[in-house]
Amino acid sequence: MSAPAKDIQTTVDGEFAKPPLGKRLVGANTFWIALVLIALIAVFTAIAPAEFATLFTFQTLLIETSVLLVLSVGMTFVIITSGIDLSVGSVLIFAGMVAGKTMEALSGGDASHAGWGVITAGLVAAVLAGAVWGLINGFLIAVAGIPPLIVTLGTMGAALGVSLLLNGGSDVRSVPTELNKVLGYGTSFGGIPNLVLVAVVITLIGAWLLHTTRFGRYTFAVGSNAEAARRSGIGVTAHLLKVYLLTGFLAGIAGFMSLAYYASTTISAHTTDNLNAISATVMGGTSLFGGVGSMLGTVIGVFIPAVLNKGFNITHVQDFWQMIAVGAVLIAAVWFDQRRRRKRNSR
Amino acid sequence: MSAPAKDIQTTVDGEFAKPPLGKRLVGANTFWIALVLIALIAVFTAIAPAEFATLFTFQTLLIETSVLLVLSVGMTFVIITSGIDLSVGSVLIFAGMVAGKTMEALSGGDASHAGWGVITAGLVAAVLAGAVWGLINGFLIAVAGIPPLIVTLGTMGAALGVSLLLNGGSDVRSVPTELNKVLGYGTSFGGIPNLVLVAVVITLIGAWLLHTTRFGRYTFAVGSNAEAARRSGIGVTAHLLKVYLLTGFLAGIAGFMSLAYYASTTISAHTTDNLNAISATVMGGTSLFGGVGSMLGTVIGVFIPAVLNKGFNITHVQDFWQMIAVGAVLIAAVWFDQRRRRKRNSR
Amino acid sequence: ACGSGQVGQSGSGDKPGGNSANSKKLALVPGVQAEPFYISMQCGAEAEAKKLGYELTTQAPQKFDAAMQTSIVNAMGSNPPAALLIAPTDDQAMLAPIEQVKNRGAKIVEVDTSLKDKSVAVSSVSSDNAEGGKLAAQTMAKLVGDKPGSVLILDTIAGTSTTAARAKGFEDELKNHPNLKSAGIQFTQNEPEQAASKVTAALVSTPDLVGIFATNLNTGEGAATGLRNAGKIGKVNLVGFDASPSEVDGLKKGEYQALIAQDPAQIGTKGVDQAVAALEGKPTERNLTAQLHSITKDDLDANSQYFYKQSC
């Protein structure tokens, strides 16, 4: 009867190697929700092949989600640490405003015809502006120990207030035409929008950082059990600070992207950016309780509502019905995903 | 050396009785945050005694927070179960819309002069409408096991969509004058607004339910460790269903109160009601991770931002500065509260 | 390898240019859904389109938000209508999406609001919001008489160009009435709840408050609620903007003392006229302004044609 014991030991050793790709794929947390996304695209393609399945539709779909995608990359890190960041939308506006004002100042008032030097300065300003708010969030959460929801609720209001003060409550509108044309609407490699390229690169770096590096490992550990992480010698405070800094930094980039895209600081908008980023992350399988999540899931979570909206707009579904349908499909998608996999905690 | 052992045993038995009131008060989770609220009132009173410390100011302050208070009572239950409800604002609108349409239908189109019979029918309709959405939320969360954030995000959109459909996207405007006059801005007992009375009664019942009954005990248990609650023989599914039903029910009442107050269904408003209720709850010391919380804390959490806004408005603080100041004070208040007590999980 | 270009131009298989199947199709994109103002505009536009033998479809964003409107406009890019009537939610941000549709062959007519870049649309039909604010101030001055006092201005969300223009026009005109002084422009986030709270606070902090100018429906509703609460209905003059059914109702009940009505139906009608003219190669007019009307309780019935509709 010692034979089976050996048997098991062997399979144990065997399983320290990776299981076959097919199995890993189906077992992957993101497999089923990815199926939902593919199904949605297939359905809309079938309903409106001439309109939906066009290069232009996908170009605009991708462009429209680029800014949200960048925000959601940061949000994924934050939520995996079991935090939350409500301030991303306001920080985005703030960063865009600082960038806009900087570019205006450097071009003596009207930045519409500014060149790449000024634009680069604007980018730096946006990123710094975002990073500062990230640092403030991180400090208050990690060092002062205030709940993330309250901190980022506070900075959400404060960042917007400061943005409004900066330009007396109106939008900065003299955005370099060059910026709008190249980053906002330009394409490369035969049709891929530049804005999308930026978002893709950031997402890839984010995925790499989350899933293969020490930084990512610590992010999961802190979210899974902060006390255990601390006792294991991880500098939890410093790590949280970095995570919120990263999120602020990404919100800064998103602010610059938004400025390039809209050629305006759009201060009256972005009120639901935070909720959109959070729900994209959660839809992608990241747990609000922390410790669990994936970047691929977030990407899918960003695209499911985007595809839905695009598809409904194209197929002229009535406005009010659209709201109902989007709500229903979101729930159904996650339900479909959820029943396939067991989770420690459902939320 | 066995004497100290006896000693301890005695104090142990002694402590099964309640500690003195003063100690319990200072030890209470809500003590410090209550101090913050009192300090805020004191500061504003000192700055603008003639304007702030008036009956009128407190009357309007209370009236203006009544609807939010009722929503927050429900939210407290939900968050203690470690759930979240983003749909309350939309459910409120839906309930108001159903009540309005019902009253219009019963008075043949124009309900402005309807009597109390029709008004009662409206109340019943509102409550039922709220309860239905609560039931839908509860079913999807408790039975289907979909994360609350996703479910209520979906129903948030869907409930609003249905409300818009009901009246072709416009407000119901013929609200019984009687309702508006009596419940909306009538007073009783020498100056206490009736709307406030309703909110106070609901809050007291909520506090009683949460802190002294089996229902409340199960709410804490489910939030603290759902699996342990299940293994202890608590019907977790049924309990969650009831909690979301309760929240929907309260959102229904809030919808009716809002209808009475504004004399309109205000369909384009209430977009931040959910966030306001959530942050009030969290500010009051309820943990987003569940298992911890108090109704008194929520009440304080509702009033801190309300007092701040009122005070800033009265003292003519500039709008943009107000946003910054409110954000800063919120964070500072919770920080002050937080450093006084240690929490298992900070969020 | 790095070919650079613009979205909708390079490498795009489907050709830009009017789709002949759509030559009789017009699209209207209002600023936000479910607002009587835009619904009335839609009614006017639909009726006119029908009369002229065109078909008009309407798609509105859920909020007055450039991002939401952008995705609607972009969705049209794959199957552009012959002409697009749009109320841009942002005079700058909406430029590129609208240009996309234009590049794909659609004629653009701006209704209600307009882009900063005047070269995109063939015509702009709007009522002058600043002018509306001015009219409101004049109405307010008439209502108050010579009594000295302060006037509160309730704006919606900072950065919303239409209401900002109304507030600014009002404040500017107020300077011509020395007995009235501005108690400042306050933002309400377009929430009635906040408007009510601002009003009740102003009642105590500004004892000489004689009037309130609410720049849209939600702020007006909140202001009325606040006044009702305080028992100040009729004692503080409330001038609202637009003539939505609930505002008209409020005027009848005496909650509002005056309303500044635009003529959305006319904007819609004229917009369609311009679009059709452009399509049929007839001359168009670059800028058209629709009339504004000040309505008080006394001339209520005389002005009933300006009341907004909530359905056609």
Next chain:
Amino acid sequence: MSEILLDAVDLTKHYGSVEALRGASFQARAGEVTALIGDNGAGKSTLVKCLSGAEQPTSGRILLDGTEVHLDSPVAARRLGIETVYQDLAVAPDLDPAANLFLGREIPRKGLLGKLGMLDKAEMRRQAVTEFEKLGVTLQSTEVSIGSLSGGQRQSVAVARSVAWASKVVFMDEPTAALGVRQRGRVLDVIKKVRDKGIAVVLISHNMPEVLSVSDRIEVLLQGKRVARFAGADTKLEDLVAAMTGALVQEEAA
């Protein structure tokens, strides 16, 4: 020899690709202490979870008093008189010890308020003190949440809870692992008392002297299967160890 009260036949339980139980059988008799022993990861806790309704077995049958039962939830098991001390304790960390002791079985107030669902907290606290004393537990304060108690104190709460309510079967998954010498003695005494009331006690423990001292029967699990059974009195420690490591096999795989 008393009747077989609980009879589990050929249970299997899979967690994804992990097979925690591979056809395990188990029997417990009324008025006896049955020890369930086995190596770490043998599947003891999984078996207990399946028999107490906390998990559903992938396949297999469970008989109680000779009739097949479906324990689709812990509530169902509790209704049949089955109580359990789980290895991971399954307590609500934010509630105080008294609240945990009475969780799911709160004492209502007398009169109308009780009917309305109001709880008699003082009474529950009072009774809790008595129960804890029986197990030799001293708490410095009963106001604190159970999450801040010491490991042994927490375990005692879980033990107290199960023995207070059981009427047919009590499963105890390593109930003494964190207990001090004195408390361990008390718990073993309590186990004997419960057994004498005619209840079937199932004890899981890695402490062989403890197992030998208190059990009437011993069943051994290895890699998700029962491999041996002993009568308590005439068992040698070496046999147990041999069975646990697979060196001694009595039963062939089904």
Next chain:
Amino acid sequence: MSEILLDAVDLTKHYGSVEALRGASFQARAGEVTALIGDNGAGKSTLVKCLSGAEQPTSGRILLDGTEVHLDSPVAARRLGIETVYQDLAVAPDLDPAANLFLGREIPRKGLLGKLGMLDKAEMRRQAVTEFEKLGVTLQSTEVSIGSLSGGQRQSVAVARSVAWASKVVFMDEPTAALGVRQRGRVLDVIKKVRDKGIAVVLISHNMPEVLSVSDRIEVLLQGKRVARFAGADTKLEDLVAAMTGALVQEEAA
């Protein structure tokens, strides 16, 4: 008799009104196993937390190698070569066993990618298997999160982690409580091996035979104070029990 490596003097620790330590002293010597025993709730775990930086004592002094140290975080303690197996294990339940074993000490990839922070997951997994084997742990799959392992498997991971890195002191708070007979033997062997390397091992256990078999010294805690000390060889079980219950007192309260 070897040098005193770690010397804690008069530590107190209050949690609100609860006094977990009331002037406890403790000494550990290099190359020796010091057992720390006491009743449930005596304050053993609290003492360990204070000595490993996980908690800060309310008052008192801690000396390492004769110099006073301030262990204001576990990182500080780790830097000084102090490793700990906590009673509540302190693992990240969502990470897999290998990730937990290397938590805070991940192996980077070779070359530039490693400098950028990229981890060598395969290598960590390989090493983890070896470590687990040493302790006699078998896992059916290493892909699963540690939260779904059996109690004993989880404890083994925590033990493996501490012994892999200690250079001066190892605290082990009930490291064998959930272990099977075989695994317990392995851990005791490992403890001896670690001691022989000249590291001070502090063992907390409620299993007196185990304590007597492996310890060079024994210190007894009662109600937050040390009440007795014994040399391992010449101690009788009865004396230990007497000391733990307060019947035998060697030291007077400070």
